[in-house]
Amino acid sequence: MAFEESIKKASIQSYEGSRKGDTEEEIKEIQNYIRNAKIVVPNKNGIKVEVINEVLKRFKIPPAEHLDVNTNYADFSRTPAISKAKIAIDQSDADLVIARGRLGIPGSGSFLVFMDNKSRILTAASSPSHIIHKQSLEKTVYRETLDALKKVGFKEEM
Amino acid sequence: MAFEESIKKASIQSYEGSRKGDTEEEIKEIQNYIRNAKIVVPNKNGIKVEVINEVLKRFKIPPAEHLDVNTNYADFSRTPAISKAKIAIDQSDADLVIARGRLGIPGSGSFLVFMDNKSRILTAASSPSHIIHKQSLEKTVYRETLDALKKVGFKEEM
Ligand SMILES: Cc1c(O)nc(CC(=O)O)c(C)c1O
Ligand SMILES: Cc1c(O)nc(CC(=O)O)c(C)c1O
Numbered sequence: 430m431a432f433e434e435s436i437k438k439a440s441i442q443s444y445e446g447s448r449k450g451d452t453e454e455e456i457k458e459i460q461n462y463i464r465n466a467k468i469v470v471p472n473k474n475g476i477k478v479e480v481i482n483e484v485l486k487r488f489k490i491p492p493a494e495h496l497d498v499n500t501n502y503a504d505f506s507r508t509p510a511i512s513k514a515k516i517a518i519d520q521s522d523a524d525l526v527i528a529r530g531r532l533g534i535p536g537s538g539s540f541l542v543f544m545d546n547k548s549r550i551l552t553a554a555s556s557p558s559h560i561i562h563k564q565s566l567e568k569t570v571y572r573e574t575l576d577a578l579k580k581v582g583f584k585e586e587m
Numbered sequence: 588m589a590f591e592e593s594i595k596k597a598s599i600q601s602y603e604g605s606r607k608g609d610t611e612e613e614i615k616e617i618q619n620y621i622r623n624a625k626i627v628v629p630n631k632n633g634i635k636v637e638v639i640n641e642v643l644k645r646f647k648i649p650p651a652e653h654l655d656v657n658t659n660y661a662d663f664s665r666t667p668a669i670s671k672a673k674i675a676i677d678q679s680d681a682d683l684v685i686a687r688g689r690l691g692i693p694g695s696g697s698f699l700v701f702m703d704n705k706s707r708i709l710t711a712a713s714s715p716s717h718i719i720h721k722q723s724l725e726k727t728v729y730r731e732t733l734d735a736l737k738k739v740g741f742k743e744e745m
Contacts, residue, residue, distance in 0.1 A: 432692050439693035443662035451716035455694030504601035507707060511666075533708025534590050535597035536613030538738045540711075549665060550691025553698075553713060557738045558609035580696050580715045 466525035468493035471517035510540035541573040624683035626651035629675035668698035
C-alpha cells in the first residue's frame with residue numbers, strides 16, 4: 430500500500446478538474462518508498478550499479494544489487510528504458526528497479542528510470558546521446574541518478 | 588519515411604549485440620524531422636504554446652500551433668505526459684506533438700515530450716514538481732523545451 434492512496438486521490442482531483450500538480454505528501458511517499466526498497470539494477474555488467482550506489486550513498490539510501498537478466502528485447506520497444514525496467518520487475522522480487530537505456534527512437538538519447546514493483550514510474554532523468562555530450566558512461570549515469578533523486582526532493586543534507 | 592530506416596538498422600544492431608549507442612546520422616534525422624514538421628501543442632490554454640514557440644524560434648524552428656483537445660483522461664494512465672501526446676496525435680493531422688504533463692505517479696514531477704505522428708518518442712525533458720523548484724510555469728516549460736532540443740543536438744548557432 431505505498432501509492433494506491435495518493436493515486437486514487439489524484440485521480441479524483443484530475444477527474445473533477447481540481448488537480449493543481451504534485452503535493453508535498455506525494456513526494457514524501459516516493460522518498461519513503463525509495464528509502465525502504467530492495468533495489469536492483471538490470472545490466473550486462475556491474476559498472477552502472479557501482480556508480481548508482483555511489484549516488485544512493487550520498488543520500489543514505491541502501492545500495493542496489495546487480496540483476497543479471499537479458500534485456501536485449503527492450504530495444505525493440507517504443508520506450509526501451511521503460512521496457513528494460515519492466516523486464517527486470519517481471520524477473521526479480523525487487524521493490525524498485527533502476528533501469529537505464531534509450532529514451533525512444535534511435536538518436537533520442539538515454540533515460541534512467543526508477544520503477545516500483547507494480548511497474549509504476551516514480552522518477553527519471555535523461556541525457557543526450559554519448560556522441561553529443563562526450564562524457565564517460567560513469568559520469569553520465571552518476572548525473573542521471575542524482576537528477577532523478579533530486580527530482581523527487583532528495584537533498585544531500587537529509 | 589523519416590525514421591523507419593534508422594529504426595530497422597538499430598534493431599538489427601541490437602539483435603546482433605553490436606549496437607554502440609546513438610549515431611550522428613540518427614540525431615540528424617530527428618533534427619530534420621523537427622525542422623520540417625507541422626507542430627501542435629495540446630493544452631487547455633495558450634500560455635505553454637507561446638513559451639515553447641519562443642524556444643523554437645531560438646533554433647529557427649517554425650512555430651507550433653495550439654491544439655484544443657480534452658486530455659484529462661491522460662492523468663489516469665501510467666505515463667500521463669506520453670498519453671497526452673498520443674491523444675493529440677490521434678486527434679490532429681500534425682507531424683509532431685509537443686506535450687507536457689506528469690511523468691508517472693503523483694509526485695513524480697513533469698515531463699515534456701516530442702512525439703512524431705506514429706507515436707514515437709523523439710526527445711524529452713523533465714523537471715521536479717513545482718512545489719520543489721518553485722519557479723514559474725513559463726520558466727519551467729522554457730527550460731524543458733530547451734533541454735529537449737539540446738538533447739538531440741540542436742545548437743543556437745545553427
Ligand atoms: C541501445 C541504446 C541506444 O541505442 N542508445 C542509447 C542512448 C545513447 O547513445 O546515449 C542508449 C543508452 C542505449 O542503451
Ligand atoms: C496533472 C499534473 C500533475 O499531477 N503533476 C504534474 C507535475 C508537477 O506538479 O510539477 C503535472 C505537470 C501535471 O500536469
